[in-house]
Amino acid sequence: MPLLDVKSLNIGFGKAPPVVQDVSFSVDSGETLAIVGESGSGKTLTCRSVLRILPANAQLRGGEIKYDHAGTVCDLLTAPAKQMRSLRGDRISMIFQEPMRSLSPLHRLGNQVAEVLHLHQRISGSDAKKQVLAQFERVGFADPARAWASYPFEMSGGMRQRAMIAMAMISKPDLLIADEPTTALDVTTQAQVLGLIKDLQRETGMAVILVTHDLGVVANMADQVVVMNKGRVMEAGSARAVLGAPSHGYTKKLFAAAPVIPAVAAPSRPLAKTDIILEIRNVTKSFTLRSGGWRAPTVITACRDVNLQLPRGKTLAVVGESGSGKTTCARVALGAITPDAGGQVLFSARSGDLPVDVHNLTPAQLRSFQRDAQMVFQDPYSSLSPRMRVQEALTEPAEIHGIGTKAERRDKAEEMIRMVGLSPDMLPRFPHAFSGGQRQRLSIARALTLDPQLLVCDEPTSALDVSVQDQILGLLEEIRDRAGLSYLFISHDLAVVARIADEVAVMRDGVIVEQASPDTLFYNPQHPYTQALIAAQPEPDITRPIDLDLVAKGAGSSESWDELFRFEGQNTPALREVEPGHMVRCHA
Template structure:
């Protein structure tokens, strides 16, 4: 035990193969990465050691800025401009029969042959990694032509074979599709197909499921596991999600500030962590269920509500003269947020949850017949659907929004001072001095230093940027915040910090939240009540603890079952979870329905409603 523990400590985490007769597929020693030159630059990765055996999954975990993604890119020699490998070796022994070669010392031409051929990589955000100007087929075929001897029709045939392998429902259609025409899950499948089309020995997966809902995440993870078994593929999984680690990894490397602090089997790391930082990461990971007081009955003093809320979009025409089919994104939704409470709306991508927020904020117009109301602290009741001009502008000052992506929602051309004071300028509130003072006050309130107001967004981490987004939303002293996936782009410890901040602000300022999320563990930690959406309808709604501990609807149960947790005793059956709850037509009685013939919501306990036949 003592020697095993020593192997996993910061100073001795060498990660050499336990079996000396086995040659690792990849053996990394003393990896260092520097940004800038040797004299004035900064060492962002230092002394990183780990190994990977054939067919094994190694997870590299850590917070944003820990060096995990940079380490992966260094192995493929695709570091960003200004960064360079400063030390170390990375001995790679592919199936080509050659002796192990140092990836960090290969010539550019030899490295190009390895990259995309023997080693491939899938990235966190497919939309920024795929070319919007080329079809999925063209981009996949390019890799085949570069790394194999296939030509002509054989290239297309190979691509279609892999598209079928990764689970595209219609491979031929996917071949001719552009990235924007695919859902998030299908775009990630396209990335996996490109990574696997040349039969690599090793795939580096950088946060491959971060932006996906739990069911789609399970589908992608199940796909990676299945392909790994079929192809004998080794995987380096770069992630901050310890629930994914528990379900995927054989061994784990924990990184902090560019160094490996602990390494070992998944069981050792999750059940017997030796380093304080590892223990902190595990403690920060939310789990289901989360015990909290159960509020029975109706909504306490509603501040924001919607009735008969629907939204219909015109679909794309399928041919010349063909009628465009309608897409019903939201169907007759009734929803209310109580004063001082957090109402969460959860569901898979495409369920309509974000559309509800847009409709209630009048960012989009609902179908005729909808009612959206707002009751301010002064007792005034507003018919939001009837507002226009100055009245609508005044309403929007009282209801602000925090967006999902802190990298996209802050202008890179504006200093933080200008970002924070802009809402006050737009609404004509205060003079320059008052605005600056308010900005400094909000920075302090969200845990940042006012001294950084002159900086630009690129100088801040993801968690800090989201704090700035929250500060901006608070500048006008709103009564309600709409939070649209505000933590999905953040690692677990930063996510926990942002959730703690939201709770603190809610209690201190009397805020109400409409919280949109696909992450059930986040919702369980923050929400008072939860509405679960499927295909534009609420299928279950109730107090958070009651809903998570005693879900009644098969779709709610499927979502909860699909949520990965850092608990080895509660590993998911990924194949079963990936199938989800199925379509409403396939649900058991009394929950099944088809088309528009949905049953109503039935109260099965005080404040707990389920869509089913009475």
């Protein structure tokens, strides 16, 4: 008897046809089953049915889910509510895709994770805190004590996801359901978390159901694979069989869309920097965090001495792990937060215009800048109002700026929603009616409604499945080339960056450690952290697993790097040009 056995599962809404139809699979203790498919294919609904946490209007129309706990088999679809409460979070845990929706904004992260232990075990507060701090360290928090005392809104998206992973794994469950568990994580942390899940499986015999669109993650983790599309199973079998020789056309399509770091024969010429639309000069940004009680406030430097130039019509990518200062730089560039004294952001909307200082604009200049520079945020659920229909969300920017009539704004909304691959029929819906990937497409459409000159993209494809990601990247490239749009592209995915960027700046601990064109960077990476990022990129090839030792070496403490690159605290070496257009932070 397998640990979990799902047979002929059917789920629907109202009188509509089922959205999950005749789905069957099983998973044994110690085994990893990957459920792969596009956004909206029914993967998440299938997994939520295991814990019976479906939406209120969802109907379980048939099937059974048998769970074998210590030799006692029960059907989770008919088990009493009290039994389900004892299983949820203890014997069966789930990592959710959007941590901001799953974490309470009113409670500190440490208390929320410790609550799992208090609910299911008789444990003292001090023992619970000790276990939570140890788990925080294992999932990649550089400062577990600070993470314990922080609220979710004080953390980046990747940091919040680490806390969710710690919460799901703290009780060492029999079954871990991971719904896109590494989507918001940088690739080095992703590699370490995947390694952590494997370690726990070896220690406890835990089974894992991994819901993902990343075939590289599947290749590194899965024993069995189920491919879903439109609520049905398209293909299922061992990972070696499905990944090595996919049979179904849909599976082949997913492989064709999977991004990979290209093999580079030689470095490219450095990017010419003549017509600059955005320049970041000597930008440092510090934040003061309250410490509580009588302790002095803590000063955190998010980014330090950042200098970047973005040529018009090009894409500058900023890559690094969560908490490296990427998003802070983007917000400073958009004028959302003010840099420390001495920092400047210069913007020139059109070729030939004199640059303006973004942080010293007149009201008229600010209004013009806000129209010319837009941002696509990492978390689409937070950036779209749950109270506004999609049509209102897409017409609001033009309405604020007094552009067009009501009918023209409606036409523009229809044009934008088509541009990102959705139907105008969806305009009357609210954001909660869309999947995570669809909401991100809506966020991109909203940012494009004002026809901006500069688009700052903060992890715009991190929530998307590979086929939609491929479409969005193609769309962004097409818009850039057609309209001369310029992108400041924030990402942790080097495969995405390799495709879209003209120049890449790699950030670590608030400073740029390496900067070059993608070809140069991938052909001749110099810095140990850059080498770790490349090594951590999962490939959809079961014979080429991630080299965790190389990842750990480069992604570890900067004090452990080779002497040429080592820096301690604020004492960093200078950013030096080692070859034309290739900058590396190293000692002379």
